[in-house]
Amino acid sequence: MDAILDQFRARIQAASADGTPLLLRGGGTKDWYGQHVAGDVFDTRAYTGVLDYEPTELVLTARCGTPLAEIEALLAQNGQMLAFEPPRFGAASTIGGVVASGLSGPRRAAAGALRDFVLGAQLMDGRGELLSFGGQVMKNVAGYDVSRLLAGSLGTLGLITQVSLKVLPMPLREATIRFEMDEITALRNMNEWAGQPLPISATCWQGGVLSVRLSGAQAAVKAALQRLGGDPLANGDTFWAGLRDQQRDFFAGPGQLWRLSVPSAASALVLRGEQLIEWGGAQRWLRVERGVAEDIRRVVAAAGGHATRYRGAHGEGAFHPLQPAVARIHERLKAAFDPAGIFNRGRMY
Template structure:
C-alpha cells in the first residue's frame, strides 16, 4: 500500500509564523490538530477514525547549514530525506541510522518523529543517538530550542532526543541538527545458506569477535539465507570476509545488487514485505540479540543480529505472539494492520508505569491542552 498525502491539510509558507499562530489559535479554542508530512508512516497509528485538521509543514524545507568538517548538518523538518541524502553524499557522508522510507516523499522531521532506523541499527545506534538539537513548536504555540550542534551542549533532560519517536505528540518539529559520519572506505555483503537456529548461533559467535559487521538479515523460505554486511577499513573488511566465509561457507554478493537489497529491506520493499495475504498483519518483535529461534508458525525476517524480527500473522494471533515474545523478555508491536484493521488488538505492549509517568509529564509540560494528543486519548 502506498500512503497518500494527508487530505484537508493546512499548507504553510516557508515561515513558521503561520504554524505558530495556528497552534496558538487551536490551544485557545482547545481544538486538536494532527501533524503529518507526506503520510508515509500513517499506518503506524491505530485504525480509528481521526478527523483532526492536519498541520502539514512540508513547505518548511531546506538545509540550514552543513559543516562537513564538523560532521553536523542542520535541516528544516520538511526537507525530503532523499534531498538530505544527496547533499551528504556529495561530501562522502551519510546518516548511519538510515531512517526507513516506506514510500516516496518522506521527510527528515517525519523520520525523527517516527524514531525508526534501518538495518544497521544494532551496530551504529538509532535516531536518538544522532540528534544533537532541535527546534519545535509546542502545544502553546511557543517556538522552543533544545540542544545544539555538538554533543557537549546537552544539559539536564535532553528534550531534543525525547522528540525522537514522539510521533508528533509533544509538538511540531521545525529544525533538527544531526550528527553525520563519513562513508566507510569499504563495504562487502556476504550470503550464507543457514536455517534460523544456525544463523542466529553464528551471528552470536561472530558478535563476540572483532569483526566489522554493520548489518544482518535472515530470511526463511525454500532456501533460508543469512545476509551480513561488513563496513569499515579495507583491510578489516577483507580479513573478515575471508574468516567468515571459512566459518560458514559464505559467498560475496555483488555490491550493486547488495546495496539495492539493503535499501529494499530498509523500506519494506523486499518480496517478504510484499507477498503476504491482505488479511495478514505485519508484526515487529523486539527481543534480546541472543534470543534463540522462536517457535512461531509464521514467515519471519530477522534483522539487527537477531534483535528485530518481523513476521506476518493475523491480528487475532496477538496473544500467542505476545506470549512467545514475552517469554524471551521482548515486546511485540502490531506494525502494519491487514485489511481488517487491528480488530481492537493493542498496537503496542503495555508501557511500564515508570515510562508512562515520564511520558505523561512530558506531554503535560509541552502540550497541556492536549492539542496534539491522539484521538483515543
C-alpha cells in the same frame, strides 16, 4: 521562513483554544504507522531547507519539511551519510517525519539508532512557544535530553520545527556474503560474530539464508571475507536498500506485520507465521495471517522484549502496553508540552 513559523504558531494557538485536534504530517509516507489519528491535517512541508551543514564537523541542521532525499543527496556529495539508515518510504519523506517516527534501518545494530544521532531540536509546543533543546555539538549537558526524547514521539509532544543530526563518512568498501543455515544456527553465529573484531554493518536471516554486510576499510573487509567465507552476493546494495525501505516481498505480504524487539541473544521465538531477523537477532519481523496480540506479546515479553503491531491492523493496541510507572511519565510529558491534547491525539496510546 519566520512568516511560516508565525502561521504555524497562530494555528496551534487557535487549535489549543478550542480543543481542535491536529494531525501533524510531512510527506504522509508513514500515515499507517501507529494507531488511528483523528484531526485536521497540519502540513509541515512549507518549512523546508538545510540551515547549516559543515562536512568537517559531521553535523547537519535542517527544517522539518526538508525532503530526506535532498538531505541524503547533499551528504552523498561529500561522501557522508545518515548512518542509522532511516527507511525512506518514498520520495515525499521529510526529515521531521523521519525523526518523529524514530525508525532505523539495517545499520542500526552497528552504528546506533536514530535517537543516538540527534544532537538538538526545536519544538513548537501546544502553547505556540518555540523551544530549543540540545545543540550542534556531539556532547550533551547533564539532564533530561529532550531532543532525543522527540525521536519516536510520533508528533504527540509538538511540532518538531528543526533538527541537528550527526552524520558519518560512507565506508570505503562494502561487501555482502550469504550462508545457508537454520534460525538457531544463524542466531548463534550472529551473536558470536558481534563479539569479534569484524566489520559487520548489517545482518538479515530469512527462509534459511543469513545475509551479512561488511563495511569499512579495504583491508578490514578483505580480511573478514577470508575469515568468514560464505557466498558473495553481487547485488548487495540492492538487497540492503530493499530491506531498509521495506520493499521486499516479505513486508508487502497479506495479513499483519509485527515488529518484535528482543535481546539479541534471545533464542528462536515459537510463533506461527514467517519471520525475518535483523540487527544480530535484536529485531525480528513476524508476518501472520491472523495474529492474536495477547499471544504474540506474551511470547515476546517472556523473551525480555516488546511487540508492535506494525502494519495490517491500523487501530487500537498498535504498541506494547506500558507499565503503569512508564505510562504516568508519558502522561506528564504530554501534559507539559501539549496541555490541550491537540497533537496527533491517540496515535501512540
